[in-house]
Amino acid sequence: MIVLGVESSCDETGIALHDSQRGLLAHALHSQVAMHEEYGGVVPELASRDHIRRAIPLLEQVLQQSGLPRSAIDAIAYTQGPGLAGALLVGASIACGLGLALDRPVLGIHHLEGHLLSPLLASDPPEFPFVALLISGGHTQLMRVDGVGQYTLLGETLDDAAGEAFDKSAKLLGLGYPGGPAISRLAEFGDPGVYKLPRPMLHSKDLNFSFSGLKTAVLTVVKNQITNICEQDKANVARSFVDAIVDVLVAKCLTALKQTGLKRLVIAGGVGANRQLREALNAAAEKKRFKVFYPELEFCTDNGAMIAFAGAMRLQINPDAAKRDYAFNVRPRWPLDELRAV
Structure with missing residues (x-):
């Protein structure tokens, strides 16, 4: 079965074709980073308009790459939520x-399920069950x-998400948008331990996270240095921030593996590309004898x-999951634990 995937939940327009027998046939992506950079973050209305401009040309690009006509598509999967309402409506x-x-069935997909399953696209995919961060x-x-469709929430952030903390802390250091990759690159030039930043909820007895206090600590350091902060000071702050957030993420993952008794850990989402996090998790995996899986960087x-x-996985298990009902709705807020099993 050949499934067309449409992603438009935020500031990236993604189109892809996946064959349940041959795997990924072609994919194309347009990022809106350059457009939103001058505003310091995503502007929802601009994001929606750009999805409208990009989707059809990307579809044609993917069809050309695959060498397939539109008639070869068996079903269409699209991101139904969560995300920006206007952006989701464009894709839907x-x-x-x-x-x-085309008289083809359509299927709404949970955006986070897409991320959770994306490591299965790698050359060495994990087997179920596993813990996913x-x-x-x-x-x-976690x-x-x-x-x-069988997901059990173990823990979650009580305030800022990790990626949000990266972006906000980067902005405090004057690194612009998107901040995550920029602060990680700057951290490579910093000296460890120069600034003592907190590890929020590191020793809590649950698997929840909190990163707003860490961001506030960065703000305090920057304010104290505002008159004479130099590039090396910025690098030192970045290093301390990245070390703190990585310490918390790794510790919570180890606790989750211990509590569940599982030996497979999957990392998904944009922060999963972070080099410092990957290095720390790989070192922990070698020491604690578990295996960690990542999506391909792209x-x-x-x-x-x-x-x-x-969409292909859901249809492989239940061919009736997609419907020829073209009245659509989107779910900007859609907790993953509300997602039904196949």
Whole structure:
């Protein structure tokens, strides 16, 4: 079965074709980072308009790459939520309109399920069950994953997500948007231990997270240095921030593995591309004798491939999951634990 995936939940437009027999056939992605950079963050109205401009050309690009006509598409999967309402509506309308035109069934996909399943696109995919750390600009959650649609929430952030803390702290250091990659690069030039930043909830007896206090600590350091902060000071702050957030994430992952008794850890979401986090997790995995899995770097951020793949997996288990009902709705807020099993 060939499934077309459409992703438009925020500031990336992603289109992909996935074949349940041959795997990923083609994918294309447009990022809106350059457009939103001057505003210091995503402007929802601009994001929605840009999705409208990009989706059809990306679809044509993917079809050309795959060498397939539109008639070869068997089903269409699109991101139904969570995300920006206007952006989601663009993807949903395009998917359902195309489904109507081609007389193909459509299927709404949970954005976070796409991220959770994206490591299965790698050359060495994990087997179920596993513990998953989902870390992005809007979400930080630890999940037990027993199969498609079988997700148990183990812990989540009580305030800022990890990616949000990266972006906000980067902005405090004058690094612009998006801040996550910039602060990680700057941290490579910093000296460890120069600034003592907190590790929020590191020793709590649960698997929840909190990162707003860490961001506030960065703000305090920057304010104290505001008159004479130099580039090396910025690098030292960045290093201390990254070390703090990585320490918390690694510690919570180890606790989750111990509590569940599982030996497989999956990292998903944009922050999963962070080099310092990967190095720390790889070292912990070697020491504690568990295996850690990551998506390919190109699939860490939002993309159409993960939506097409999630749709293909659901349809492989239940061919009736997709419907020829082209009246659509989106779910800007959609807790993952409300998602039904296949």
